[in-house]
Amino acid sequence: MYVVVVGGGKVGWNLARELIDKGHELTLIEANQRRYATVEDALEHRVHYGDGSELWVLERAGIERAEMVIAVTGDDEDNLLICQVAREKYGVERVIARCNNPRNLPHFDLLGAKPAVSATDLILRLIEHEVPQYGMIHLLDLPEQELEIVELEVVPGAPAAGIEVRQLGLPDGALLISIVRENRGFVPRADSTVEAGDKVLVMLEMGLEEEINKRFAEAVAVG
């Protein structure tokens, strides 16, 4: 595959090296002269010096025959523009954008610079995984559909512990899709029983988190 990578910082350079190792043909564009000199020592003719948001620089790098363009500069406006022209002007089918400021992610969506990868956002999600809010881990968010899949651990004394799936009485908009017990997962049936210590995967409409959490992850005070 022929790949054009714009931005030869840590991300761009390492990415370029990995892609070359995997046998892809690649051109890296770097706008800073000193950085260019450093990267050129390693990647030689595969590095072009220039501003990758200039159309003639992209054309010189052969963007017209690129099968993938990856924009990983430190400026979101540059990454946005590069992906937009790659796709719309040069007909590149696959573009990947780095989004430096996760608050800018909606701009990437709006202008079709998708998928956009935000390291900050990824780390925030990892933090959420490690320090889950309400003991709930977000496995998948589908913001456009307003759906999410979460994982919870069933605590002893929770309303759902020891209860058959059919009797769980989950609210509308929530569905138990899997139970993980002793590292083995299965799709539950109506007569499967949820046990304390299980991990459950629940698909739910956004906004139901608190209610779902109460059923599985909060022990009921025994009077």
Next chain:
Amino acid sequence: MVRVPGMFVLIVGAGRVGSAIAKGMLSEGHEVSVLDEDPEAIALLERGQDSGWEDMGGQFTVGTALEIDALLAAGIDRADAFVASTDGDNTNLIIAQIAKKRFDIEKVVVRVLDPLRAAWYREQGLHTVCPTQVAIEMLEAAVREEVA
């Protein structure tokens, strides 16, 4: 010139160009809001004026052009006209598209120094103004005149 009374104009980037447009629009009686990342940029808006920019009725917001919070604080959701005049071509082209596509602002004008990008985005329906291209044409015409 057609006057649109009571237009709310948002100008992003208050350098020489943006501040001059801002002053002009305000003096014509429009409501004008200016967004710039440099808090000192207000000095350009007040240069040669008797009173402060905000005293004259202008609005000034400090913030990064691409940040949605800054654009909202500057009033992008109620703007009738939008001028992108920061010193970055890419920034201008992106925020102009946000103004147009996300906030449905009808009058969007973008300053783009690079003739190639200006031309392509004009073909895509953005109203780009390229001072470089204008200068090229004027200089060429001037040279021809001298030669003739």
